[in-house]
Amino acid sequence: MGEEDAFEKKKSHRDRHSGRKADKKKTKKANLNPVEELTAKQRNPKAFAFNSAIRAERKFRRKQDIDTKKQHIPLVDRSPIEPPPILIAVVGPPKVGKTTVINNLIKLFTKSPLSDIKGPVTIVTGKKRRITIVECNNDINSMIDLAKVCDLALLLCDASFGFEMEVFEFLNICQVHGMPRIMGVLTHLDMIKNSKTLKTTKKTLKHRFWTEVYPGAKLFYLSGIIHGEYLRNEIKNLGRFISVMKFRPLLWRQNHSYILGDRYEDLTNQELIRQNPKCDRKISLYGYIRGVPLKKENSVHIAGFGDLKIQDISYLPDPCPLPDAIKKRALVEKEKLVYAPFSGVGGIVYDKDAVYVEMPNSQSQMKKNEDSETSNIFTNLIETKETADFKRENWKLQIFTGDNKITDFDNEDFSQLEQNKIDSTKNYKEEAVEDSGRIRRKVIFDNNDEAEISDSDNEDSVVEQDNTEVKSAPKPKKDEDIQSKIKEVLTNLENKSAPIEQDLDSSDSEEMEEDEDSDSEVEDNDNEEDMAVEWKQNLVKKAKDAFLERISTSQNLMKLVYGVFDAQYQKAQQETQNEASSDEEDIGGIFKKVSKDQQKKKLEKDNMNLTESPLMFPWNTVTKDWTEEENKVLIANCFVTGKWKDSEDASELLKLDDTQNLSDVDGDFEDLETGIKHEAGQKRKREDDEKDDKADKEALAEKKRKLKEKFDSEYDNTDKSSYYDELKMTAEKQAQLNKTVFDNMPDDVRVQVEGFRPGMYVRIEFEDVPSEFITNFDPTYPLVIGSLNMGEENIGYVNVKIKKHRWYSKILKTSDPLIISLGWRRFQTIPLYSKLEDDLKSRYLKYTPEHLACNAHFWGPITPQSTGFLALQSVDSNPEILKKQGFRIAATGSVQELDKTTQIMKKLKLIGYPLKIYKKTAFIKGMFNSALEVAKFEGARIKTVSGVRGQIKKAASKPEGCFRATFEDKILLSDIVFCRTWYKVDVPEYYNPVTTLLLPPDQKNQWKGVRTTGEIKRDKNLRNPTNVDSLYTPIAREEKPFKPLVVPAKLQKALPYRDKPNHGVKSTDKKKSIDRVAVIREPHEQKVANMIKMIKASYQHKQAKLKEETKQRMEKHRQEVSAQEASKDRKIKQKKKAVFRSKSKAQISQEKKGNK
Amino acid sequence: MTTATKKGNTLHYKGSNFLKQRLVLSVLSGKPVKITEIRTLDDEPGLKEYEVSLVRLLDKITNGTTVELNNSGTELYFQPGLLLGGTFEHECSCQRGIGYYLESLFMLGFFCKQPIKATLKGVTCNNIDPSVDCFKSSFMETLKRFVYDDEGLDLKISKRGMLPLGGGEVTFKCPIKTKLRPVQIVDSGMVKRIRGTAYALRVSPAMANRMVEKAKGVLLNFLPDVYISTDQCKGKQAGRSPGFGVHLYAETTQGVMYSSEQVSNNVSQGEDPSIPEDIGVAAAQRLLYHIFLGGVVDSSCQALLILNMALGPKDVSKAVTGPLTDYTIGLLRHLREFFGVTFKIEHFEQESQGAGMGKILLTCVGIGYSNISKRTI
Known part of the structure; x- marks a missing residue:
């Protein structure tokens, strides 16, 4: 009823339109018309008058508080223009339908389901959005790794079962490592048959989820499965939510770049592997860069493996690009790409003895432009019909047109030649490389093009070729090497060609330019050298000339500073330097080793030991005379007395304003100061000019209007331009600058300056990777490659704030090994717990407090402060252990401090015993072993057990280690004297990365590190030898027999009667005997008693009967009354009905009449 | 300049x-360096006294630093620890000025565990x-651009000391910061005032006035706002050796400070005694030269500028400088080797002639x- 009332619309008041009241109102309105529009405050200012300063202050403060609470420190938005695919992790315990959800999502977005999904799948879902979906297997290692990288976690839960531990563990992991967006998905809802239970389950699960994530977090219900798929509508909704989701930047990911590897290749020479299958491998990993730009110099950490140096990194064309034009409304079928190399889509799948290539059809995409050398080379490799040996014999290489072709026989030292070439180009002879490069590229692509054509011919067919063919062929050792070398060089050239082409614009020919450059560089070096030799001489003139020359001739300052501007090239250069092969003779008649090398070395030698000073020249070098007129001109405008910039010059600005005003007037006037006459008529004569003027004027007016608006807005709301707003604005500006500043740079230079920006698809090469990484590779384990910032690859003592998780059943013991997930890393280490005392001393703790945070020190990787971490006691997914463990996350916390030393102190009490006691002096023995030790502790405070304080004075000679001490009072010989000191405890330097990726697939979730002593003892069935002293034994105390109390007779006599010792019978005894009197009745008495008993019984029976009868009677009466009542009601109802009926009839008839 | 070769994490x-x-970059980056062939062909091979003193200073402000020097001093292995800071004293070698040491403190100061009071x-x-x-003028001004709050950043000159014996003393205080700020400074402004200090140590105070007079004579050609104070040091404040000198700085409308310096010749080393008038003129001329070089920092502070730009947050920083000094170019190359930072260097078009x-x-x-290094609560 209440709800209906709320919705029922009340009849509104009807205004009078005529009559007295209406007239009255009309006049009132007419009078008050202007006031009507005012606000209450304006109409009645007195009511709002200021009457309490304190209240006003409070009001103001409250407002400020509320305002300030809303503010967050503005972060610079570092997201790139074309972001990487959004990473969606599908997480949940086993058998909740993760794979089904992924399958359905892929089907939703691409219309073509994938059969066998392994590892990440990247798909284009919209015009501006791509997603990478990855399934998280039921391993806490994977959960940790994915929580660190995913943007969105789909948390699946079996509703028929309820939340499982894994869900909460994952949520906790997320909280620690920066919360990604989390969406809950309830599955198996069709298992709950009862609709009411379904409703309540949904509700309880939802609320539990909300408390864990945030109130109002999205929770999806997938209500059932039809033909092995979820309902289409529900999946569609889920997909829609995913594709419009927005993400907050997370601190860790704002400072680190990371990659989720979606493909890997083993680049090791097959021959080496054949010789030694366990040899270290050279691999390349592929993936989209996420987070912030990645630099080549960064070290990276592969989660579950360890730290690595990037050997080489290059960007590849996007395998799953966004559609180019955004004109269309929706994606065309062709643009709905899928890229999942591990699942065999859009890449190459390696099997034991064959290579499967998915051909470019509607699903996958293999770009056919020349950018993708790698893929070309692979297709090339796959397409080979002849053996490599045969091909090799037929290879021909033409470097210059009209040059003789180099065949395999020249090719014997191909790699050698490569390096030599690089050697020769080291001296800035890029053109040779470039020329040759172009031609060589052609050679490669000749093959490739054919291959690709044939590929496209037999589309949809899976090319299957025996790799063994290639393997078994008597392959030359360097074949593989050459291939990779060619590839490398090609990528080099590819990268290089762009800037050089740019250079071409500015200079006539490349060669000229290059030569010039190198010349100037040499000159420059000469200058430097000269300066070095005669550093303190007057060389300003010369140096200045050099400077001017440098500036005028140099086209590219970067080249001057950084040398040849290509990192890969430099690397090659370094390699050749290292090898230092002495092949200076000509090779093939083309490449000459230039002796500039020597020259350069000499220069280097000279420069090597110069004095370093930030000054351009020493102070006492003589500069030119700046007071001379010609020099004066050069710097005249550097001073405020000189000419200002137009935008800053006050007179210019004034003039601008004036013209503006004048143009407004647009008439004749005379400048009184200068006497110049301005006439409007003159202006009008020049008609064409006028048009321009008009346009200018309009532009100016527009500009002015904008300025005015800006000023107005600034002036009117002064509180807007607060400190916070300023911060926000600078952050925005910075973000804008970050996005735009390198826009016009070619990509290959840009990656040098900026790094490989997020959204790029890159290929990273690593060397010296253990073979287990390849042999035990399992695509279902996420391959997280996280970059390490400066200093993070180092190791040191980490001081963290730690708290045992309240769901973890045990407290943690100091120096028991823990597995910690911190930053990108997972590692085992040995922490020592401590408590920071008020005097900033870290006091050693044996166990973590049960409900308090404490500090822990461990030896581990240096990670920035306030980074979160979590600790586990084991990552073993052994079901038996799991069952025992319950919640696996033992503790959480954050980094506080990093250092190279630790200062954890353990309390230590030295105990001694008095030897001899004088008045307040005593000799104490047993505390120290030698006089030297005593000397170290002279003046230390000591204390007895009874609390008498004292001081150590001096060592005594007789028993070694005995000393004299003074106390505030005389101590007892039975006292124990102790001295409180602190003992430094060292943190063990144990750091062991958890290498789950290297374990064989079936043992990946069974990584084991160091065991605790307890575990070792349990395993070996050892027991601690018990200290007999510590055992508890029942204390047998002898009863002490006291002497009987004897009151002297004399005293007894004097005592009052009451206190006199009582020698007679005790009163209680008397009572007892009185109570227990047996009653033996006479025969008559017995008869009477029996009689009375019988009467009593019959009476009771009668009473009970009576009661029962009354009850029945009452019941009967009640029924009668209620029946009467009911009949009465019925009658009343009937009567009412009749009345209302007649009433309504009457009304209807009345209305009808009225209508008529 | 030699390029580094990397072996593992170590730079050679x-x-x-x-x-x-x-060494400074090594401390900042945590990467060990190995330097070989130090003056192997010189008459005095190996590290010089002032360089050893620098290594000592770096050892003082770090925790866990390992330094290995071979017998002849021609090879140095430096494994840096974490920056510690705190209060300390350092006796600098007289072969180089305090500035040589102070620059490294300017570069490292913000990143210590405790505020530096050196x-x-x-x-x-x-x-x-x-x-x-x-x-105190140029470097400090450059450093202040990189922090939001420069409270506690201070340099106090308590004693002055000239060659050969020195005896000067400065106190440098530097707060700790977690992060630097990115800068975009393109406008250097125009010189609005010139200030300076002339000092005469253990010589006639008239020397200072004579320098001031001549320096002003040159500078007044360009700007009326020139004021040069004289600093008369007495007793211990004047150090252990006689001499005089003048320091001038020009401040622009944008707060940029160009500075120049002239000191008298070291007579005890057999050089000709300098004339205060010449010193004054030379200082003024040198200041004009620095103004000519221009940029948003003085040419001597370029290194500090680019280092702090490179160390800034992962945002774009921009700055306009005059021609790069050799020292700056060296640092640019080193930054690339230690941090992988490459600067985009281009000509900057100026509006006016x-x-x-x-x-x-x-x-x-x-x-x-x-x-x-900093401790969080």
């Missing part, structure tokens, strides 16, 4: 040039290093360096 260099840069003793001004006055030399625009993305 040859020669003693840029030793300070290499007392450096030695030669306050010489011919090859920026003097402490330069640090007669505003000094052609400028260079440096653009870089910072590495997001943060103070890993």
